[in-house]
Amino acid sequence: DAKTTQPPSMDCAEGRAANLPCNHSTISGNEYVYWYRQIHSQGPQYIIHGLKNNETNEMASLIITEDRKSSTLILPHATLRDTAVYYCIVRVSGSARQLTFGSGTQLTVLP
């Protein structure tokens, strides 16, 4: 699976949009970009994934650049409960292989 690079930490004001970047310059054509988050002392929670088109669900939006070498996860109206470590992972969809977690980005939503 391709390696990803994320900033170690970010702050965001409550109610504002949180934009979390991820670089994955070695991504392969059949690899998807997945985002998970882990709130303190809980298991990782799936957020969203995409291949090349932008995706949106009830939790977030995922913007993938045209060359697919980077992406941004957008939480449109961050709340205090969104404070968590956010992991960007690249993998083949439906693969039976494990997810490999990097260091992620610690997002702190400030009141």
Added chain:
Amino acid sequence: GAVVSQHPSRVICKSGTSVKIECRSLDFQATTMFWYRQFPKQSLMLMATSNEGSKATYEQGVEKDKFLINHASLTLSTLTVTSAHPEDSSFYICSAIDRGQGEQYFGPGTRLTVT
């Protein structure tokens, strides 16, 4: 969405004893489950891959005789920490691959404290 449960959520045991942690997929069948370990302020590290009906595959550095994994059915995998020591204190997380969808879901984790 698919749900994975773990039991217990927290356990405290004495050094030298064994502890069993259960991981269940509640609404899907999982031919493959994974066990991760997470130390404070660190990321998740894969310990082993558990396949239903076969022996688990352990990552380098993980003692298979210490961390016993059993995946006897399509909805249940267990991790037994044998002869636990304080350095085994950690957050243990399982995940399961939905055999139908191919996506991976995580349990809520088990906090093990060895005194």
